[in-house]
């Protein structure tokens with residue numbers, strides 16, 4: 001089919017659009033069980049110049065794994081089908097909620113997915129993983145917030161380079177007496193931390209109810225606006241904050257961080273059992289400080305026994321989401337206020353964080369799609385702004 005030429009951008013004719021969609025029905029993403037046309041990822045197409053067509057592709061997340069290959073395949077198929085020299089993609093996204101509905105907790109308005117980063121044990125790298133995972137999602141183009149729910153020892157201010165004493169602004173809320181806090185922004189991330197609200201040189205002597213109300217304020221009284229993902233860095237262990245969040249917030253799931261040692265793995269079981277008890281799905285296990293890459297020899301050194309976390313994940317029925325090496329640059333970048341994903345994108349750890357972000361976002365996108373199919377039945381139409389139905393179904397809680 002050869003396209004006619006008009007100087008102004010012009011929508012393809014119905015025949016041309018049908019030919020294009022027919023060709024694109026051959027394109028599939030391995031994680032989804034339908035082709036991209038059936039999934040309604042293909043939007044409007046228009047001829048923008050002679051021999052040049054622009055096709056809208058509405059992805060379920062900009063952090064989709066294998067995105068570059070998928071886009072290339074779409075371009076090639078579209079070029080052949082329409083007999084044009086150039087096809088350009090206009091990439092949009094429509095991230096759907098992957099949390100189950102029917103629970104009494106309410107979804108946070110405008111926030112599609114709330115992801116907790118947790119561990120049974122302190123010091124395994126939760127905050128490092130949370131900061132880099134969030135930065136990786138943002139780098140891939142997603143709308144991301146990072147909430148530091150560690151009210152006792154907040155790390156986000158340091159890891160994201162927010163000056164000591166910096167305080168967030170406020171804007172009027174729906175209720176005049178209760179203004180909303182404006183999150184700080186760094187590296188495309190929206191940030192909120194108890195470290196922005198109180199003087200961290202003073203010891204925090206808080207009772208349970210005060211902690212509960214302070215942590216809820218950071219979810220509800222912050223002008224997060226529209227987010228694809230709100231990543232929450234939790235304090236270590238299984239305490240008041242975990243319980244409060246589970247009771248009050250509709251959480252998509254928890255990512256459990258561990259190191260390869262036996263003692264840390266025992267804590268994974270504890271963390272997973274806690275999430276099972278409070279009805280939060282565990283999305284999987286990340287092994288941090290998995291192996292060491294030496295600056296001089298570039299060799300991979302397995303400091304702790306290798307494979308322990310993978311085995312523990314299998315035993316617990318958890319997905320193994322990835323392994324992050326120990327690298328000096330992870331710590332130094334974190335201390336200097338720029339996550340390694342941004343500061344040293346070429347490093348093995350930065351690549352591992354990007355892969356982790358893609359893994360998790362793609363798994364959630366599959367669940368989000370399943371939720372939507374269940375709630376709508378077949379055939380919804382996306383035109384202009386994609387339709388975003390409410391969640392239903394949700395991730396299974398593993399036991």
Ligand SMILES: Nc1ncnc2c1ncn2[C@@H]1O[C@H](COP(=O)(O)OP(=O)(O)OP(=O)(O)O)[C@@H](O)[C@H]1O
Pocket residue numbers: 119121122123124125126127128129150153155234235236288289324325326327328330331332334335349
């Ligand atoms: N993969 C890594 N390579 C090198 N250093 C790391 C890595 N992961 C974490 N670290 C370093 O280990 C220390 C502890 O990490 P982090 O603060 O993220 O742990 P945490 O689990 O959040 O701790 P806490 O339980 O106290 O909140 C930090 O100094 C951090 O820079």
Ligand SMILES: [Mg+2]
Pocket residue numbers: 126127128150155233234235
């Ligand atoms: Mg921490």
